[in-house]
Amino acid sequence: MLSKNEEEYLEAMYGLIEEGERLSTKNISERLGISMASTSEMMKKLSKKGYLDYERYKKIELTDKGFKTAKELKRKHRLLETFLSTILNRKEVHTEACEMEHAISRESTDALCKYLGRPIECPDGKAIPGCEDKDCTECLTSTLDRLEIGQKARIIDFFCGKKAKMRLNELGLVPDSRIEVTNKISNGPVKIKVKGSEIAIGKGLAKKILVMREYE
Template identity: 35%
Template structure:
């Protein structure tokens, strides 16, 4: 099974690039995309119009492109595969960091969802790539990684995928609310969060998102809790808007 097998590698690269360049899903300019992908601006504009007509982005001349929910989901999936592959190439195969990005780019498009899941298990559910960029959550219908491991022999066709797009706590906007939907990590991570009152299904509101590596402050069950980015990246929310 491969949830993106119908898409061309070129489309996936564009969506992944927009995802990587965007901040809270704000528009990404044609110039930025052109510079990042090393493609002529006119060609980028032509592709953005195509992506807009196919429902992957909303494109406005002079403003740029923003991912739709459909495009955002695809971009997160391919970004997840890319960053998992970077971890594998660096941690398991010992390939030098300056070479792993290009190699992962070549491999991400052909990595099946079965292989992605097995790779995640092999790497012990990593939260970030070697460059310390967060790895998006998987799309499978699990509430914790422990559930996924317990059902490691289950066919992912039967497991199915979530209907909603999830955001990690570090991706949420201030004053945005939602419910905890997925927690990444082993039982120790889950236990640590439970001790803070952060459990699956609990309503949560983002209070303050400090810049860079600062803490995340949320309100949950009537109390305010401060979380380090290392753990906030592993709490995923089904947002309300």
């Protein structure tokens, strides 16, 4: 069981990963407005609980358990922001969503997502992570630019010009080909692995590539 404070740290780390920023004590402490000493102590605590790999002065990495939990928290937050903004017409939704996300269950989150029409982005235009229900094709479908680092997916279709599509095909990107996101840069290209090769796709073009998330 995680405390509200621990969940805030995990969510902040997900945000840094999403923006292509390095996970470091300094970056995490600055994101949360908390001292580096307090952040270091929390990293140790979360590491002992199996949510991340942490060694002082070295790179911090979320474990699979940590990433899944952080992603779910961000999903809750952005769905709640969408609900507060579009249904209740609230203006300042971030703080309220922060309070509510720690109390809402996964089942209620999925029900809220369905009620809202399975939105793909929050009022700020940021991607809402999909659920991991393999039967929920709406949540599994996405565009390439919205995938997280480490996410695997299958190419479905392209919504770009003929020349761009031909170029993508030459790089090995064709319908049904499997890919994995290896890196993302905020407002920059998305790096993916396809057929054993790593290629970079510009963010504008990545928005025009429809994919289906895949989970093992």
